[in-house]
Amino acid sequence: MTGAAANFAGWLAADGGRPDAAGPDWLTARRHDALARLGELEVPTSRQEGWRYTSLKALLEQGFVRGDAPLAALQPDALQRILIPGLDSHRILLVNGRYTPAGSAPGDLPKGVRVGGLRDLLAQDPDALRERLNRVAGTEQSLFAALNTASLDDGLVLLLDRAVCLERPIELIHLSVGQDAPRVAQPRHLILLEDGAQATLIERYLSLDDALYCTNAVLELSLGRDAVLKHERIQMESRNAFHLTTLYLAQDAGSRYQGVNIGLGATWSRTELLTRFRGEQAECDLQGLYLAGDRQLMDYHLDVEHGVPRCTSRENFKGILYGKGRAVFDGRVLVARDAQKTDAAMSNRNLMLSASAEVDTKPQLEIHADDVKCSHGTTVGQIEPERLFYLRSRGIPAPVARRMLCLGFAGEIIETLSSEALREQVSEQVGQRLESAPLS
Amino acid sequence: MLSVKGLRANVGEKEILKGLDLEIGPGEIHAIMGPNGAGKSTLSHVLSGREGYAVTAGTATFHGQDLLSLEPEARAQLGLFLAFQYPVELPGVNNTYFLKAALNSIRKARGEPELDAVSFLRLIKDKLKILHLDDSLLKRAVNAGFSGGEKKRNEIFQMALLEPKLAILDETDSGLDIDALRVVADGVNALRSPERSMIVVTHYQRLLDYIQPDYVHVLAQGRIIRSGGKELALELEEKGYGWIDAAEQAA
Structure with a gap:
C-alpha cells in the first residue's frame, strides 16, 4: 500500500472492508478505485488550508482497526436507554456500523419508500444501487470519504419515489458499543428523494459507554426537483470517541x-x-450548534457551491465553548460566474465561557457573479454582564442564570428541530453538559 | 425595613453618592426625584447589587441584614425588586420559563416548595387578571423585540409575581406615552399593600400624578437635600430643578 492507504491500513484490513470483499462486481470495482485514490492521497498536514487548525495526530495514534462488524448482542435495556420518549419514527438501528434488524422498527411504510440496510439491499437486488451509489460523492473524494468508499459495506439506504411524502420521520440510530480493541466503523448512507418527494431524517450517533472508537460516516444525498428533506443530525458519541462525517448533497x-x-x-x-x-x-x-469543553474538538467545514442562478443558501452555526474546548468553523460559499441572483448568508457566532477555550472561525465568500445578495458574519463573545445581572436581580443564582443564557443562545438552533421530543432531549443534554461545565 | 446611612459610592474614580441617608418603613411609598446626574440610578443599582459600583462608606440594612454584602440574587430572595429603567432583552430565553425560574429560585431560597407547572400557570393567570394584562408576552423571549411599553409592563408583571417587600422603580416612566404610563401606574397601584414598600425614582412629577407617594425626597449631587410630602413634588414641578443648583451653590 502506498500514500495515505499505508497510514490507514488497519481501517481497510478485516473481512468486510477488503476491496475484494463480498458484494456485486461493480461495487468491488468501486472499492478498488477508492483504494487506488488512497494510494495517491497523502495524510493532510497543517500546511493544507482545510487542516490548518486540526491535527490528525491523535487519531492516527489510536491505531483504529476495522472490526468484522459483529452483531454485538445488545443488553435488553439498551434500546430503552437510547430511544427518545415521544418520538414516533420509522427506526433503523446500526450497531458499530452494521444494520441491526433486531433493534430496528421500520414500521408501516407507504408505497414507493425503501428503507433499510445497504448490505441487505445489495444482497436482494445487486444492481439497485449501481447507478446511484457514489454518484453524488463523485470520484475526487477526500481522504476520509475515500477510506469509507474503499471499505464500503453497510449503512442506511433511504429511497423515495416520485412525489412520495413520508409523514413520520425516519430515525437512524448509529450505536457504538465497546469492543476488545479500538475499532472504526465506516457506515455509508445513501438518501435519494425523487422529484416532489418529502421526508424527515433524524440521524443520531450514540454510545452506551465512554468507549474509545471511531466513526467515519459518509452520506450521499440527492434531492430531485421540488423534493423536500429535513435532516437533523445529532452527534452524541462517547466522550472518548473520534467522529468524522463527510456529507455530500446535490439538489435539483x-x-x-x-x-x-x-x-x-x-x-x-x-x-x-x-x-x-x-x-x-x-x-x-x-443550521448548526456545537458544544466543546475540556479535551474536545469540534471542527466544521462547509463548502456550499452556487453553480446555477437563483438559489438560496443559509449557513447559521453557533458554538458554546468552555474549559479548554476548541472549535473550528471553516465555511466557504462559492458563487460561480453564472450563478446570478444568488442569495447566500453565512453566520458563525460563538459564546466563550472560559479564557482557555479557543475557536478558529473563517467564513469566506468567493463571488464571481455580479448580481447577488451575499453576506457573512462571525462573532466571538462572552455572556453579557447586563443579561446576567438582570436574571440574578430576579433571584436566580448566577450558575443557573449563566446556563439559562447559554440555553437561550443555543435555543435558536434547537428550535429548528422539527419534533418537540427531540428538541426537549437536545435541550436537556445541552443543559446537563453546561451544568458540569466549569464556568471560568 | 430599609435603612440607608451615610452611603457613598464611586463609579471608577468618580464619587456619585456622597453620604446618602434614607429610611423606609413597611408599606410606604417614597419618591426620589432629582435632576439628571444626581445619582438616582446609581442608588437603584447599588441597592440591587449591580457590578461596577464601589461602596466606599455607609450602610444599607434591609430587614436587619447588611444588604451591601449580599449577592444580587440573595437580595432578590430577601424581597428586593428592581424594575429596570432599561429592561434587558434576553433572546432565546422564554418569558414563562424565566418567570418560573425566578419564582422557584426565590421560593427555594426561602425554604418553600417549588411550584409545579400547573400551579405556576394558575398563579400567572391570576396575576395577569389583577394587572389587566393579556398573556401575549408570556410566549415570547424575555423583552426581546418588546416595545418600550411592553418592557415596562413586563417589569410590573414580574413584580406582581415575585411579590417583593421592597420594589425600586427606576425611572419607570421614561420613554412611556401617557396611555402606557397609566397602564403601568395602575399595575403598581394594584400591588400596593401594607407590607410592600416602594421607591419610585423619577425625573418628572408626571408619574406621581398616578402613583401617589407618601414621601418625596430630592436627590442632588449624591445626597438627599430635601424631604417632604407629596406637595414637594408639585413644588419641584413648578420651580424646576434650577433652585437646587442655586441652593447648592449657596451652601
Missing part, C-alpha cells in the same frame, strides 16, 4: 434541504458538509 431545481447539525459528543469531531445545486430556485439551509 426547486428542492429544499433543511439541515440541522448538533455536535455534543466525541473528543475529536470533524464534519464536512459539501453541497451543490443542480437546478435553479433550490434552497439549502444549514
